[in-house]
Amino acid sequence: MDNLAKKFLEEDAANRELYVQGIIFKNDSFLAVLNQKFNDYLFRVNLYSYIKKTIFYAARDLKQRENELREKEGLYLNILDADFGEEKINTIADTPIDFAEEIYKDQEDIDYREIFTDKEVLEAINTLTDRQKQIIYECIIKDKEEELVAKELGISKQAINKIKQAALNKLRKQIGGK
Template sequence: MDSLAKKFLEEDVVNKDLYVQGIIFKDDSFLNVLNQKFNDYLFRINFYSYIKKSIFFAAMDLKKRENELREKEGLYLNVLDADFEEERINTIADAPMDFTEEIYRDKENIDFSDILTDKETLQAINILTDRQKQIIHECIIRDKEEETVAKELGISKQAVNKIKKTALDKLRKEIGGK
């Protein structure tokens, strides 16, 4: 026997009695009542299933809309304070800033006369190419690692090392050092 029919018969003792009277004893009046009760039972099951699915899909839709709203409003600072149940304004901590980075960021052409006062060294630096000046400035004056400079300029670490070595050799030769 079908599991749905078994559950129907187990739900109520009257249903078993109707089944016995209608099916076994072949009484049409009991069979009609049994059929009507079974149809009502099926309607309830289908109705409950429909309600359950409707609630499930409505909840999924609500969750989707909530996530979309949260993404849109993710940058808002106001939050609901749980203790007082009122809106509170959050603040953003001010991030520390390296002012030397800010000062040198927008400079394309480096002017070593702002940094150096020795005329002989300035004349030697003016012999260097712009790329050599830039790498000397980044590696020596700003004390950056060659790897960092290479990433910023989009070249290899070996290229930075080679350009720096060539520039320093030119400066030594020009100034007269070893």
């Protein structure tokens, strides 16, 4: 409280004069004005303190929610700009993939040419969207877990499953249930 009273007296020369008249010379009218001004000063200090703490805790909560959201959604493409300390969205060009070429290019343990010798199957695959081709390739041909593919592509496991099922249904219709 001593420190607060010192700052109050240093704030304004009129406050020091009120202090001298009210406390030292024991003048009740000056003392009443001094008390009123000091109470107003205390109110301002408490109000500023409350506002400062509110802003601090709101900013901390916002930052915490942002970090939780970032961790949950996994913003894989975004990068931190060192000059500004802000996040920039890094974009990657979406190039079309020739699915048949991809299959023949990546031959780990399986000879994919034996699997897709039927021209009707290859034509059906080429009617799929690039995203569907990619997910079918990763999940079925490469036999990857849906969770792993979801992490690699930056989307949810449910989205992978939905796209895969839509692609398989489309292939079944095109091939005629073979």
